[in-house]
Amino acid sequence: MLKIRQLLVDVYGCEADLDDAEFLRSTLERASEAVGSTIVHAVAQRFSPVGVTVIMILAETHLSIHTWPEHGYAAVDIFICGEGRDPDVAWDVIREELRPASFDVRELTRTIGEKRT
């Protein structure tokens, strides 16, 4: 039975430029590296007129950000498996870069196994 902590973070009042896909991509890369994850695939998509999605596919799981620059808001999902990998480390990197006025972290535990417990 493997348990994975997943963080879902609503980020408000960001000082960073949430419409800068390259900045967000490099932020998520740095977060993945900080936590010791292997990046398998990275996708960055800018929307019109504003808004960015970046998803890093990691070995087995993912890290994502969706931004609404017009609100200074970002939705961050940190779903990282692997022994000793701490999602808080990834969130620390992202928080430092986004420079939010406030945020709301929710944590879930995903139970990987034959049946639910």
Next chain:
Amino acid sequence: MLKIRQLLVDVYGCEADLDDAEFLRSTLERASEAVGSTIVHAVAQRFSPVGVTVIMILAETHLSIHTWPEHGYAAVDIFICGEGRDPDVAWDVIREELRPASFDVRELTRTIGEKRT
């Protein structure tokens, strides 16, 4: 203030082949279409020795599945925004295809806006 319902589903005892990347990709495509979402980018990745990740980047948000075929387990995240788009519709499609013995749906509301409420 925009509120988005996000579903995080742990899926156990799947009868479907969780190591078939093409099947999982087409399942998520059908789920995205059923809910009326626009697919911007799709990534399917098979891992060694087993396991698949599929992520559909939708207009502004995403749909993802990570599988552990050795446990018959899949982690499904359904994060779909847009008026009138019901994530339960996507989950119905996925559930029908995976044919699980049991599952555990958790629902979160993400609040997009200037500040948290």
